Amino acid sequence: MNKSEDGLPPFVSSWRQLYLIIIVSLVLLIALFYWFTVTFQ
Amino acid sequence: MNSLDWIVLFLTLLSIVGYGIYQSRRDRTISSYLLADRSLPWYHITLSVMATQASAITFLSAPGQAYTDGMRFVQFYFGLPLAMVVLCVTFIPKFHSFRLVTAYEFLEKRFDLRTRGLTSFLFLLQRGLSTGLSIYAPALILSSILGWDILYTNILSGFAVLLYTVTGGARALSYTHLLQMGIVTLGMVIAGVMVVKLLPPQVSFTDALHVAGKMGKTNVIDFTFDLNNRYNVWSGIIGGFFLQLSYFGTDQSQVGRYLTGSSVGQSRLGLAMNGLLKIPMQFLILLVGALVFAFYQYVTPPLHFDNVPVQKIQATAYAEQYGALEQKHLELQQQKREQVLQLNQAIEHKNVSEIDALRTVLSESERELQGLRKEASALLTEATGTTANDVNYIFLRFITDYLPAGLVGLLIAVILLACMGSVASAYQSLASTSIVDFYQRIFVKDKTEVHYVKASRLATLLWGIFCMVVAQYASKFGSMIEAVNVLGSLFYGVILGIFLVAFYFKKIGGRAVFWGAVIGEIFVVYSYVQELTAFLWLNLIGCVLVIFFAWIIESLWPQKPKALMSTE
Numbered sequence: 137m138n139k140s141e142d143g144l145p146p147f148v149s150s151w152r153q154l155y156l157i158i159i160v161s162l163v164l165l166i167a168l169f170y171w172f173t174v175t176f177q
Numbered sequence: 178m179n180s181l182d183w184i185v186l187f188l189t190l191l192s193i194v195g196y197g198i199y200q201s202r203r204d205r206t207i208s209s210y211l212l213a214d215r216s217l218p219w220y221h222i223t224l225s226v227m228a229t230q231a232s233a234i235t236f237l238s239a240p241g242q243a244y245t246d247g248m249r250f251v252q253f254y255f256g257l258p259l260a261m262v263v264l265c266v267t268f269i270p271k272f273h274s275f276r277l278v279t280a281y282e283f284l285e286k287r288f289d290l291r292t293r294g295l296t297s298f299l300f301l302l303q304r305g306l307s308t309g310l311s312i313y314a315p316a317l318i319l320s321s322i323l324g325w326d327i328l329y330t331n332i333l334s335g336f337a338v339l340l341y342t343v344t345g346g347a348r349a350l351s352y353t354h355l356l357q358m359g360i361v362t363l364g365m366v367i368a369g370v371m372v373v374k375l376l377p378p379q380v381s382f383t384d385a386l387h388v389a390g391k392m393g394k395t396n397v398i399d400f401t402f403d404l405n406n407r408y409n410v411w412s413g414i415i416g417g418f419f420l421q422l423s424y425f426g427t428d429q430s431q432v433g434r435y436l437t438g439s440s441v442g443q444s445r446l447g448l449a450m451n452g453l454l455k456i457p458m459q460f461l462i463l464l465v466g467a468l469v470f471a472f473y474q475y476v477t478p479p480l481h482f483d484n485v486p487v488q489k490i491q492a493t494a495y496a497e498q499y500g501a502l503e504q505k506h507l508e509l510q511q512q513k514r515e516q517v518l519q520l521n522q523a524i525e526h527k528n529v530s531e532i533d534a535l536r537t538v539l540s541e542s543e544r545e546l547q548g549l550r551k552e553a554s555a556l557l558t559e560a561t562g563t564t565a566n567d568v569n570y571i572f573l574r575f576i577t578d579y580l581p582a583g584l585v586g587l588l589i590a591v592i593l594l595a596c597m598g599s600v601a602s603a604y605q606s607l608a609s610t611s612i613v614d615f616y617q618r619i620f621v622k623d624k625t626e627v628h629y630v631k632a633s634r635l636a637t638l639l640w641g642i643f644c645m646v647v648a649q650y651a652s653k654f655g656s657m658i659e660a661v662n663v664l665g666s667l668f669y670g671v672i673l674g675i676f677l678v679a680f681y682f683k684k685i686g687g688r689a690v691f692w693g694a695v696i697g698e699i700f701v702v703y704s705y706v707q708e709l710t711a712f713l714w715l716n717l718i719g720c721v722l723v724i725f726f727a728w729i730i731e732s733l734w735p736q737k738p739k740a741l742m743s744t745e
Contacts, residue, residue, distance in 0.1 A: 143219060143442020151445065155262045158452045162258045165456055166410065169251070169397040176390025 178577070182586030189360065189590035190337070193353055193597065197341035200349035206626045210346035210633055211278055211609045213437045221351045222447025225434045225602075226425070227455065228354035228361075232661075233314035233596030235462065236365065240572035243466025244473075245547075247396040249408045251460050253662070253713070256418030260425060261452030265445040267680055268426045273441045279613045280432040280676075287679040288687030290618070295694060296675050297614040300429060301607060303668040305640065307661045308603040309647020312338075315596040316648060317569060321484065321577075328649060335645035338597050342604045343637045347437050350601050357594040364591030365462060371580055372468040377475050380521065385471035387524050388517055391536045392474075392543045394467045397460070407711045416713030419720050420666060423673035429606035430599075469575050474517045480506045480550065482570040486557040495560040502553050509549065513542040604644070608636035666712045667705060670719020671698045677720065678727050685727050686736035693727030 148154045178186075208214055217225075242250050277283055281300070285293040312335045319330035341349060373382050380388075389395055399409040406412065425431045425448070438444030480503050481487050490499050516539050523531040554566065576588045612633045617624075621632075651660075671694050678690045701719040704710060710718070 142440050143444075143446040145446065151265065154446075154449055155265065158258045158262055158449060161453055162255065162456070165460075166255070166398065169460070173390075173396060173398045176386045176395040177393070 178585055178589070179582050181582045182589070185583055185586030186590045186593075189587070190593060193356060193594060194337070194341050196356060197345045197349045197353040197601075200345060200352045207278070207613075207629045207633065209348070210630045211433065211605070211613070213346065213348035213351060215437060216439050217348075217351055217437045217443070218439060219443045219446035219450065221355065222435050222438050222444060223450040223454070224358045225351045225354040225437075226431060226447065226451050227458070228358050228595070228598035229430055229434055229602040230424075230455075230599070231358075231361070231458075231595055232311045232599035233592045235459075236361070236592050236595050237314050237317070237569050237572060239459070239462045240466030240469055241568040241570070243394060243463040244470045244571045245568055247394045248460070248463040248467055249396045249399055251397055251456065251463055252399065252408045252410055252413035253417050254421075254456050254459050255410065255413035256415065257421040257455050258452035259414070259418050260421035261448045263422055264426050264448055268676075269435065269444045269448070270441055271680065272432065272436060273438075273444065277436065279429050279610050280427055281429070281610065281614050284675065284679060285618075288690055292675065292687050292691045292694070293614060294619075295691060296427070296672055297610050299668050299672055299698070300427070301610055303664060304428065304430060304603055304607055305643055306647055307664050308600055308607070308640075308644040309649075310651045310661050310664070311596060311600050311603065312644055312648040313651035314569065315593045317573075321570065321573060324485075331645055331648040334593075334596065335600070335641055335648060337593075338600045338604065339638060339641040342601045342641070343634050345601075347433065347605065350605060351434070351437060353601070354598050357598045360587075361591050361595055364588050365465065367584060368576070368580075368588055369461065369465045369468065371584065372465060372472055372575075375472055375579055380471075380475065384521055384524065385468055388474055388520060389467040389471040391520060391532070392470070392539050394470050404710050404714060407713065412711060412713045416711075416716055419673060419716035420662070420669055420713060423669035423676075423716060423720070424665060427669070427672045427676050429610050430602045433606050433609060434602065466572065469572060472575070472579075475514060477507060477510045477514075479574065480553045481557060482567040482574040484574075486561045490557055490560045493560045495556055499553065499556055499560070502549060502556065506546070506549050506553075509542065509546055513539065513546070516542060600644070604637050604640055607640040608633045611636045611640070663705075663712045666715040666719075667701060668698070668719075670701060670716040670721075671723055673716070674720040674723025674727075678724055682724065682728065685731045688734065688736050689727040689731035690723070692730055693723045693725070696726045697722035 144151065144154065148157070239250065272280065272283065275283055275286060279297070281293045281297040284296055312331060313327075316327055316330040316334040319325065319333060320327045341353070345353075373385065376382075376385055386395060399406070400411075401409055402411050403409060404412075435444040435447055438447060479487070487499075490496055516535060520532065520535045520539065522528075523535055573592075576585055580588065612629060616632055616636070617629055621628075674697060675690055675694050678685050678693070697719050700722055701715050704718060705712065705715060
């Protein structure tokens, strides 16, 4: 395994992609929480 | 608590302490004692980092916070995933390449000994004080359950952790964190399921959320930009980002966890997974608090959740006055319960106009009840002479009053285990910084590995005693989870500023960053004392001021930059 890829989970091809997943999941969570707030308030 | 609860509680705690001591048998060198020989995989790092951050305060205060203030506290963590990305890109490769034991060693390589000393000192001050608060949380539980004075339970809680942190090193810590997080997650899931099961048969999970939501407890997101509003999306993303970056990037209790990774990749993945899991976990803990609030709309809650001052006031001249408040509280609750049942009907029939009308009525009732609770707290404070703040008792009281035998013991164990996880990391980081950055670097050089391991163990013991003394004064603060974060915000921004200058401003030298940090810290403390802004922004202010003043000083009084040489 390439040293720079050590530790990457199997479904991710680069560290950059993993960082993008983290940021996108944050945006999705905020959207989901907004829905939650509006639905139950 | 009955005998089954005690058995569950003691078996769980003894197994963790025993396992910790067993895992510590291999640690004979300073590298193995403080960094587990840099051999651990990513999942150890993820769980260890989470166990270190999620203290007993998380499980005691957060549900109470949701009960009184709603779920908006989750926004505080929005900056965390972004901070994890910056750490993975910048901090981890640098720390690994220099083979550091503490983060502050890097500052001497980049600047000078004086800057390393100042930063280590700020860390020791901040971490020593906040660990005292982390000990106080479970001491509170024991005090309430056993009826003992908080002094004895503080000593007991702090000392129990010392039993395996003095003997156990980073490896023992990491393995016990794995077990602790497993039990803690199981316990909180069970607590969530139990709250829903305890709701009246006609009230479903979504009904409960509607009830909590109509009274402002599901207020997770607030997009309003307001510098004086503690929790909104912007303070969470911007202020929270700086706080989390500083906490994970420069606080040795966290740096020490991911430096145990077997490679840069394993440390990176460990932190990346924390970035994905932390917010959902915090949301679920707050959700339990909102559900507990919904539960108490059908069952009358106590006027004040801490039993100790309530029992004390009965023997004073204020007893009658308190009794009158309790009577008024009972009447208001009964009146509100009727309104809540009407709301359930309106929701079932999708009667929008009635829902809106009842929301207004319920909000008014809730405001009146909160006012009554405040009045009761003020009366208890006056009568007993000690601050009566019951936010941290709400979830605890629910557990002990309503959960079945066995589960009470398990959930008390969950809270104590969470405390042990974070306090153990804190003790170890305080010891490693004292020994590596001061004792070994300045006072006693060139001794054997065995000598420094022994010195680290002694330092752990001494810091444990210091933190227990701090815990004794922790009741002066309100919500402990806020108190810990306020304390962190006073120092973290400045510490982060120093590290950011080290990483990104290569022309700025040690002299400029040292004085920039001193001026920045004075301004942060002044801003807090004068209440110029909400505490989360202090992280950003401290960080920006250090960079700004360091840059000005360097421009006026330049210094030749130091050459950096990594070991890889």
